[in-house]
Amino acid sequence: MRIPARAGVLAAAFSTAVLTAPVAHATPPGDNGTVKIHDASTGEEQRRNEPHVCTFYLDGFGFDAGQQVDWHIEVWAPTAGTKGETVLSDTLTLDASGHGRTEDLSLPDGHYKLFWNFDGEKGSAKHKVFWTDCEETAAPSGSPSAAPSGSPSAAPSGEPEASASPSAASSSAAPAAGSAPQGGSGDLAETGNGAPVGLLAGVAAALVAAGGFLMFRRRRSSGA
Template identity: 45%
Template sequence: MTTSHPLPSARRLLAAATAAAALTLGAAPVALAAPGDNGDIKVHASSTPVDSQNEDSKVCQFYLDAFNFDTLQLVSWTIEQQPPTGNALVLAGSITLTNGTGTTSTYTLPDGHYKLVWTFVGETGTGKQKVFDVLCATNSPSPTSSPSPTSSPSPTASPSPTASPSSSPSGSPSPSPRPTPVHSPKPTGPHGGVGAGGGGTSGTDTAQVLGGAGLLAGAAVLGLRALRRRNGRNAES
């Protein structure tokens, strides 16, 4: 009669499965918890305290805050533009860690959309990353612009003084021009008396002479008549 031994075989299979599970579970923490894998980097606004673990997704001036990186001494990082802003690499650097923590200087970028990526030696998988926006125009309130002062009215130009009277007396008024005497037109013909031994005159003087001669002749006639009358009277007496 054949005798079977099922129990010893089952025990060997169970022991082998237990050993394999122990090896798998023992190796899993090493693969999942590489030094630095549990660390993180936050994008902080410049006004956010270093010990804060809040994430500032919209910033103007900012810095990077690293913590929980275990035994690592250095973390490298880059910042690239993201569409629609662009695709260019704009910043890069590293963070020196002390007890797994560290910070960067303060940075500023043009308004836009960006991506932070950090890596370290011995990391598992690819570098970790996160995106954020730089919005200086809306994130930092601009001071209310005070109304520009109204321009002070320009002083009214004082009227220029009228010219002071001249100290020297003004010249005596010029005498009014004497009226030009109106001369009667000179006779065009010869004038004046008859020259000695000369002939008679013509024009106005000739008429005068002739008139005078007529008067003399008339007087002579009258004288003769008077004389005749006188002589006649004397003869009758």
């Protein structure tokens, strides 16, 4: 009776060791993390996703310590090009807290999809779709600077030209106005002076002639 009892205890202990040891050894890494698209100016501690970015980085957290990640980004509709074409790819080893981020990345404006593969994933890679749009981000910074520069320069340049115009007109008109009186006064002076001189000369000539005629008459009468 003692032998079967011992055999039963040994059998139970052996079966427990056989069942528990493989389970502990074969436990796969967890699939409990997440990945986000972050603008380059967003801090790593933020856990929100930003689907519209210019320069950006990939931020993974909540994974198992030291997990190895293989990621790639593909062109996605409606962006022109071949759907599924890989445009960026790299690997990343997460830290002891299951966190890791890539360096800052950039792509031409368009629509893309991230695929985040790692050991222990269930079914498929984690993924995110996002847009890059650097032109829209740069537009507001350009338009305010263009508006102020145009308006001040136009106003000052127009005012001096307008103020110069009356002065030019008055300066050009002044000599013309002055020349008319000079010319008129000259003509009037010559006409005024000339008329009395001619008249006096005629009178003088008549008097001389009359005087000569009288002297001639006297001489004849005295001689006779």
